[in-house]
Amino acid sequence: MNVVIGAGISGLSAGQLLGDDVVILEKNAVAGGLAGQYRAGGFAFDYGGHYFHFQGKPGIKEHVEGFHSFRMYRRDSKILLGKRFIPYSLQYHLAYLPARLRRPILEEIMVAGGEGGDDLESFLQAHFGEKLFQLFFAPFMGKFYGRPLSTLLAGMDKGSIPVPRKEEVLAGARGRQRGGEGYNPVFYYPEGSLQGFIDDYGRPLAGRMRCNEEVVRIETQQRRVHTRAGSYRYANLVSTMPLRALLGMIDPPPPFPRRQLQHLSTLVVNVVLSRRRRRFHWLYLPEKRFPFYRAGYYPGSGAVAVYLEKTVAAPSLPDARELFRETVFTLRQTGMIADAREILLHDPKVIPVSYVVFDRNWPRLVPGILAHLRRQRIFSIGRYGSWNYSSMADDILMARETAMALAQS
Numbered sequence: 001m002n003v004v005i006g007a008g009i010s011g012l013s014a015g016q017l018l019g020d021d022v023v024i025l026e027k028n029a030v031a032g033g034l035a036g037q038y039r040a041g042g043f044a045f046d047y048g049g050h051y052f053h054f055q056g057k058p059g060i061k062e063h064v065e066g067f068h069s070f071r072m073y074r075r076d077s078k079i080l081l082g083k084r085f086i087p088y089s090l091q092y093h094l095a096y097l098p099a100r101l102r103r104p105i106l107e108e109i110m111v112a113g114g115e116g117g118d119d120l121e122s123f124l125q126a127h128f129g130e131k132l133f134q135l136f137f138a139p140f141m142g143k144f145y146g147r148p149l150s151t152l153l154a155g156m157d158k159g160s161i162p163v164p165r166k167e168e169v170l171a172g173a174r175g176r177q178r179g180g181e182g183y184n185p186v187f188y189y190p191e192g193s194l195q196g197f198i199d200d201y202g203r204p205l206a207g208r209m210r211c212n213e214e215v216v217r218i219e220t221q222q223r224r225v226h227t228r229a230g231s232y233r234y235a236n237l238v239s240t241m242p243l244r245a246l247l248g249m250i251d252p253p254p255p256f257p258r259r260q261l262q263h264l265s266t267l268v269v270n271v272v273l274s275r276r277r278r279r280f281h282w283l284y285l286p287e288k289r290f291p292f293y294r295a296g297y298y299p300g301s302g303a304v305a306v307y308l309e310k311t312v313a314a315p316s317l318p319d320a321r322e323l324f325r326e327t328v329f330t331l332r333q334t335g336m337i338a339d340a341r342e343i344l345l346h347d348p349k350v351i352p353v354s355y356v357v358f359d360r361n362w363p364r365l366v367p368g369i370l371a372h373l374r375r376q377r378i379f380s381i382g383r384y385g386s387w388n389y390s391s392m393a394d395d396i397l398m399a400r401e402t403a404m405a406l407a408q409s
């Protein structure tokens, strides 16, 4: 039998291709993981995954549309600097900066040589110059990662930080707008709700899914997975739980320092508002005055729901009153509310493992750990299983490729 740990988007995608002799063990009461939703005060909020970006993943859009219909959105995201709402990405839209900032930034970018070292700080400085680095990248990414950018590897962000050609920078400085750069110029959201899609996506697997079954131990020699309720013998084990947690469950323990696998925890404040005052999809907040690094509107035509995100050191909720004060401050300063009375509901959630940190330990450890597990017939996949940076569409692709290889082996 093949056993899958986790009924998030990766576990469901793998389960679909592993035949009838498969069981999916999920610790929560419902499927979805971070691609699911939860309800509070009569409203449904996404956990983490919001938009699907299908670019460069042929066949995935058609695959998910076989289960549910999706609506396309053209990205309208902004960066707030002072009182200016600047279209994302800043490097393509220098015309929106005041001339005293624009000129020296432009001069630096035009002579920037590119490449730099392998760390994120020198990658950004080499491509965008010191001034743009100090104005946007250092404060924004410093707030997001909560650690020096010189300790991070550039590789992870190369895809999500588009590097314009010099003539594109010049055109942007003269006011010619672009919209197609970056990893998600258009994106998709399920009609109705994200949970509606997940329910449709998981329905064919209903008989093979065991919810409220938390895996607590994996015996590799006997190839046996233990849950709180029982145990399952596996021929192949596909795990989608965070790699760091998986390593802690394996018996005998594999010879890896799992605590050196670093990650971020994200606090998301979900808010329902009485009206929509801004049109952007999401807004990047580099400035120190904002405790959050991003604010965004949930897609869909129902209630006006927004989220505010910040990186937190510990996966526990901070003081509720202080958090509400920060929420009101951010929503007012960004023009998303005029008055705190427009807030109908606010609900904070912490995502304990939200983003993997690509520091110097990552290349030293992760590929070797995944190869070691594969030799023991454990296939650790998905954004957190493979300890990587991926979107839901990437996760579907990875899960399908893994399951197809297993089905043929």
Ligand SMILES: Cc1cc2nc3c(=O)[nH]c(=O)nc-3n(C[C@H](O)[C@H](O)[C@H](O)COP(=O)(O)OP(=O)(O)OC[C@H]3O[C@@H](n4cnc5c(N)ncnc54)[C@H](O)[C@@H]3O)c2cc1C
Residues within 6 Å of the ligand: 005, 006, 007, 008, 009, 010, 011, 025, 026, 027, 028, 031, 032, 033, 034, 035, 047, 048, 049, 050, 051, 052, 053, 213, 214, 215, 216, 240, 241, 242, 266, 309, 351, 353, 354, 355, 381, 382, 383, 384, 385, 390, 391, 392, 393, 395
């Ligand atoms: C703040 C945030 C915003 C994001 N925005 C986007 C976005 O806009 N677009 C996008 O494409 N992606 C986005 N992502 C990424 C996206 O959410 C993930 O790539 C995707 O949801 C990962 O799916 P998964 O199935 O691999 O993992 P998960 O969703 O984490 O699923 C793993 C499952 O395993 C279960 N599990 C864990 N431990 C056990 C255990 N011991 N026993 C049994 N079950 C267990 C969990 O309950 C869970 O259901 C975002 C992520 C975050 C954090």
